[in-house]
Amino acid sequence: xxxxxxxxxxxxxxxxxxxxxxxxxxxxxxxxxxxxxxxxxxxxxxxxxxxxxxxxxxxxxxxxxxxxxxxxxxxxxxxxxxxxxxxxxxxxxxxxxxxxxxxxxxxxxxxxxxxxxxxxxxxxxxxxxxxxxxxxxxxxxxxxxxxxxxxxxxxxxxxxxxxxxxxxxxxxxxxxxxxxxxxxxxxxxxxxxxxxxxxxxxxxxxxxxxxxxxxxxxxxxxxxxxxxxxxxxxxxxxxxxxxxxxxxxxxxxxxxxxxxxxxxxxxxxxxxxxxxxxxxxxxxxxxxxxxxxxxxxxxxxxxxxxxxxxxxxxxxxxxxxxxxxxxxxxxxxxxxxxxxxxxxxxxxxxxxxxxxxxxxxxxxxxxxxxxxxxxxxxxxxxxxxxxxxxxxxxxxxxxxxxxxxxxxxxxxxxxxxxxxxxxxxxxxxxxxxxxxxxxxxxxxxxxxxxxxxxxxxxxxxxxxxxxxxxxxxxxxxxxxxxxxxxxxxxxxxxxxxxxxxxxxxxxxxxxxxxxxxxxxxxxxxxxxxxxxxxx
Amino acid sequence: xxxxxxxxxxxxxxxxxxxxxxxxxxxxxxxxxxxxxxxxxxxxxxxxxxxxxxxxxxxxxxxxxxxxxxxxxxxxxxxxxxxxxxxxxxxxxxxxxxxxxxxxxxxxxxxxxxxxxxxxxxxxxxxxxxxxxxxxxxxxxxxxxxxxxxxxxxxxxxxxxxxxxxxxxxxxxxxxxxxxxxxxxxxxxxxxxxxxxxxxxxxxxxxxxxxxxx
Amino acid sequence: xxxxxxxxxxxxxxxxxxxxxxxxxxxxxxxxxxxxxxxxxxxxxxxxxxxxxxxxxxxxxxxxxxxxxxxxxxxxxxxxxxxxxxxxxxxxxxxxx
Numbered sequence: 022x023x024x025x026x027x028x029x030x031x032x033x034x035x036x037x038x039x040x041x042x043x044x045x046x047x048x049x050x051x052x053x054x055x056x057x058x059x060x061x062x063x064x065x066x067x068x069x070x071x072x073x074x075x076x077x078x079x080x081x082x083x084x085x086x087x088x089x090x091x092x093x094x095x096x097x098x099x100x101x102x103x104x105x106x107x108x109x110x111x112x113x114x115x116x117x118x119x120x121x122x123x124x125x126x127x128x129x130x131x132x133x134x135x136x137x138x139x140x141x142x143x144x145x146x147x148x149x150x151x152x153x154x155x156x157x158x159x160x161x162x163x164x165x166x167x168x169x170x171x172x173x174x175x176x177x178x179x180x181x182x183x184x185x186x187x188x189x190x191x192x193x194x195x196x197x198x199x200x201x202x203x204x205x206x207x208x209x210x211x212x213x214x215x216x217x218x219x220x221x222x223x224x225x226x227x228x229x230x231x232x233x234x235x236x237x238x239x240x241x242x243x244x245x246x247x248x249x250x251x252x253x254x255x256x257x258x259x260x261x262x263x264x265x266x267x268x269x270x271x272x273x274x275x276x277x278x279x280x281x282x283x284x285x286x287x288x289x290x291x292x293x294x295x296x297x298x299x300x301x302x303x304x305x306x307x308x309x310x311x312x313x314x315x316x317x318x319x320x321x322x323x324x325x326x327x328x329x330x331x332x333x334x335x336x337x338x339x340x341x342x343x344x345x346x347x348x349x350x351x352x353x354x355x356x357x358x359x360x361x362x363x364x365x366x367x368x369x370x371x372x373x374x375x376x377x378x379x380x381x382x383x384x385x386x387x388x389x390x391x392x393x394x395x396x397x398x399x400x401x402x403x404x405x406x407x408x409x410x411x412x413x414x415x416x417x418x419x420x421x422x423x424x425x426x427x428x429x430x431x432x433x434x435x436x437x438x439x440x441x442x443x444x445x446x447x448x449x450x451x452x453x454x455x456x457x458x459x460x461x462x463x464x465x466x467x468x469x470x471x472x473x474x475x476x477x478x479x480x481x482x483x484x485x486x487x488x489x490x491x492x493x494x495x496x497x498x499x500x501x502x503x504x505x506x507x508x509x510x511x512x513x514x515x516x517x518x519x520x521x522x523x524x525x526x527x528x529x530x531x532x533x534x535x536x537x538x539x540x541x542x543x544x545x546x547x548x549x550x551x552x553x554x555x556x
Numbered sequence: 557x558x559x560x561x562x563x564x565x566x567x568x569x570x571x572x573x574x575x576x577x578x579x580x581x582x583x584x585x586x587x588x589x590x591x592x593x594x595x596x597x598x599x600x601x602x603x604x605x606x607x608x609x610x611x612x613x614x615x616x617x618x619x620x621x622x623x624x625x626x627x628x629x630x631x632x633x634x635x636x637x638x639x640x641x642x643x644x645x646x647x648x649x650x651x652x653x654x655x656x657x658x659x660x661x662x663x664x665x666x667x668x669x670x671x672x673x674x675x676x677x678x679x680x681x682x683x684x685x686x687x688x689x690x691x692x693x694x695x696x697x698x699x700x701x702x703x704x705x706x707x708x709x710x711x712x713x714x715x716x717x718x719x720x721x722x723x724x725x726x727x728x729x730x731x732x733x734x735x736x737x738x739x740x741x742x743x744x745x746x747x748x749x750x751x752x753x754x755x756x757x758x759x760x761x762x763x764x765x766x767x768x769x770x
Numbered sequence: 771x772x773x774x775x776x777x778x779x780x781x782x783x784x785x786x787x788x789x790x791x792x793x794x795x796x797x798x799x800x801x802x803x804x805x806x807x808x809x810x811x812x813x814x815x816x817x818x819x820x821x822x823x824x825x826x827x828x829x830x831x832x833x834x835x836x837x838x839x840x841x842x843x844x845x846x847x848x849x850x851x852x853x854x855x856x857x858x859x860x861x862x863x864x865x866x867x
Contacts, residue, residue: 252689
C-alpha cells in the first residue's frame with residue numbers, strides 16, 4: 022500500500038452536508054449503514070440475552086420472579102427480538118452491507134438510497150414491536166410463531182407486534198433485492214462469478230431466499246390482522262378455515278428464514294478457514310453449489326415443523342425425505358472446511374476459534390436435526406426441550422458463533438483498531454463452556470420428556486434445569502468479557518494495519534478503516550480468491 | 557488475489573463507475589420487486605386453491621352471485637390501461653412527450669374507473685349484508701363464507717395496489733411533464749409500467765377465479 | 771415532425787394494439803367457455819389456461835420480456851417455480867388428509 026492511501030480520510034471522517042447523528046442516519050454509505058445496523062443488532066441481542074437469562078432464572082424458581090402469563094410473554098418476546106430483530110437481519114445487514122461492495126470491487130451497492138431506507142424500516146419496525154410490549158394491553162403471549170387460532174383470539178397486542186414484524190420483513194426483502202442486483206451488476210472488471218469470495222455467494226443465495234420467502238410471511242401476518250380486526254376466518258374452523266393452513270403459510274417463510282440466518286454464517290466460516298490455514302478453500306465450486314443447494318432444497322422442507330399438527334401421512338413422508346436431502350450440502354461444507362485445514366499453516370487466533378466452534382456446534386445441531394426430521398422420533402421430541410436445544414445449537418451455536426467470528430475477523434478492518442487477543446480467548450472459553458452446559462442439558466431434558474414453553478417444570482427435571490441455568494450464567498459472563506474487550510479496543514486499542522490476518526480477499530487490500538469510496542482505483546481481478554499458492 | 561490497476565487492459569468497467577446510470581440494474585431491481593409481489597399474492601392464491609378444492613360446490617354457487625358484467629368491464633378496463641401504459645413508455649423513448657403524458661393520464665383515469673366499479677360491486681354486496689364477519693355471511697355455508705372472505709381480501713389487496721399505482725403514476729406524470737423523465741432517462745416510467753402490468757396480470761387471474769368458475 | 775417519422779411512431783405502437791386486440795379476444799373466449807354448459811367440467815382449467823396465455827402476452831410484449839436476456843427470464847422462472855412448488859407441496863398435505 023502506498024503512503025498516500027494511509028493519509029487518505031477514512032469513511033468516518035468524510036464530510037457530509039449533515040452533522041452529528043444526522044450525518045450517519047442520512048448517509049447512503051454502505052459502510053456507515055452496516056455499522057449502524059451492527060450497533061442496533063447488538064443492542065437488541067443484549068436485550069434478548071437478558072430475557073433468556075430471565076427465562077432460565079424463572080425455570081428454577083417458577084412463580085418467584087414471573088407468573089405463568091408473564092412467562093409466556095417473556096419467551097414470546099425473547100423469540101421475537103432474537104429472531105426478527107437480531108438474527109434474520111443479522112449478518113447480511115451488518116457484515117454484508119459493510120463488505121459486499123468492497124469484496125466485489127465496487128464503491129457501493131446497486132441502490133444506496135434503498136439501502137438507507139431498509140435501515141429506517143428496520144428501526145421503525147423495531148420501534149413498533151417494542152411499542153407492542155409497553156402500551157396498554159399485554160405483550161404478545163403466543164410464542165414468536167403466532168399460531169392461529171390463539172393469535173386471533175388473545176387479548177394481547179398481537180396486531181401491533183405483527184405490524185412491526187411486517188415492516189421488518191420489508192427491510193429484509195429490500196436488502197435481499199439490493200444485494201442480488203449488486204452482485205449481478207457491480208462486480209469489478211475480471212470479477213467473474215467463480216472468482217467471487219464465498220461470503221458473497223452466500224449473500225447471493227440468501228438474497229434470493231429473502232426475495233422469495235419473506236412475502237409469504239408478510240401476507241400471513243396480514244391474515245392475522247384481518248382475523249383479529251375484521252373477523253376474517255381463514256384459519257377458523259367454524260368459518261370453514263383450517264388452522265393447519267396457518268402453519269403451512271407461516272413455515273413456508275420461517276423455514277427458509279433459518280437459511281437466511283445460516284447461509285451468510287457459513288459464508289463467514291468459508292472466509293476465515295483459508296486465511297487461518299494459509300491455504301485456499303478445499304473445493305471452491307462444491308462450496309458454491311452447496312450454498313445454492315441449501316437455499317433451494319431448504320425452501321421445500323417446511324413441513325418438518327408440522328409433523329404432529331394433523332398433516333397427511335403422505336406429506337409427512339415427503340417432507341421428512343426432503344429434510345434428509347438438505348443435510349447433504351451442509352455436510353459437504355463441513356467436510357470442505359475441515360479439509361482446508363489439512364496441511365495448512367494454522368494460526369489459532371480468535372476468529373478461527375469461533376469458526377471452529379461453529380463447525381462443531383453447527384454439526385451437533387445439524388445431526389440432532391436429522392433425529393428430529395425422522396418421523397418416529399419426532400413424535401416423541403416435538404414440543405420438548407430437545408427441539409429448543411437443537412435450534413439453539415444451530416442458530417446460536419451456529420449463527421451466533423459465526424457472527425462473533427466475523428466480528429473478530431473484520432473488527433480491525435471496520436474500526437481500524439485491534440482488540441486484545443487474550444481477552445477474546447478468555448471470553449470465548451466462558452462462552453463456549455457456558456453454551457454447551459446451557460444447551461446440552463436441554464437435549465437430555467427434552468429426551469426425557471420436558472415440554473417446551475412450560476412455565477413450571479415438573480420436579481423430576483429440576484436438577485437438569487439447574488445445570489442449564491448455571492450454564493446460562495457462564496455464557497453471560499463470556500459474552501460480557503467478549504464485548505467489553507471489543508468496546509474497550511474501540512477507545513484504547515492499538516491501530517490496526519490494512520491486513521493483520523494475512524487475508525487474500527479484496528477488503529484486505531484497502532486501509533483499515535476504508536476510505537469513503539473504498540478503492541482509489543477500481544481493481545481489476547485476474548484470478549480467484551484465497552490465492553495462497555500451492556502448499 | 558492479483559490486481560491490475562492500469563486502464564491499458566481492455567476490461568469492462570461497471571457502468572456506474574463512469575457516472576452512467578445502470579439501466580439494466582434498475583430493471584432487474586424492479587423485476588425482483590415484482591417477484592416479491594408475486595409471492596405476496598401467491599399466499600392468497602394458495603388459500604384460494606386449497607379452499608376451492610375443499611368446497612367446490614359452494615365456490616361454484618357463490619361465484620354465480622358475482623356481477624359478471626361489471627367484472628368483465630373491469631377486466632377490459634385494466635387490459636386497455638395496460639395498452640395505454642405500454643404506449644406511454646414507448647412514446648417517451650421516442651421523444652413523444654405529449655403522447656406519453658396523454659397515455660399516462662388515460663391509464664390513470666382507467667384505473668380510477670376500475671376502482672369506482674369495484675366500489676359499486678362491494679357496495680352491492682355490503683348492502684345485502686355480505687361482508688367479513690357479518691351475521692348474514694356467517695349464516696351461510698362454510699364454503700360461501702370462505703369464498704366471500706377471499707373475494708373481499710383478494711380484490712381488496714389488489715385494489716390497494718391499483719390505488720398505489722395511481723399515486724405512483726401521478727408522480728411519474730409530474731416527472732414526465734418536468735423533464736425528469738426524458739427520452740434518455742425513463743427507467744422510472746418503464747419500471748412503473750412493469751408494476752402496472754403486474755397489477756393487470758393479477759386481475760387476469762382473479763377474474764376467472766371469482767367470476768367464471770360457474 | 772415529418773410524415774416518415776409519424777409513420778415510424780405509429781408503426782412502433784401497432785404491435786401493442788395487436789396484442790391488446792388479442793387480449794380482448796381471449797377475454798371473450800374465456801367468458802364464453804365459462805358460460806358454455808357442455809364444457810362445464812373443463813371450464814376452470816380452460817379459464818386458467820386462457821388466463822395464462824393472456825398473462826404471457828402481457829409479459830412478453832407489454833413488459834418486454836421477449837427482449838430480455840436469460841438473466842431476467844431465468845429469474846422469473848425461479849419465482850414462478852417457487853410459487854408453483856409451495857402450492858403443490860401444500861396440496862400434498864390437503865389432498866391426502
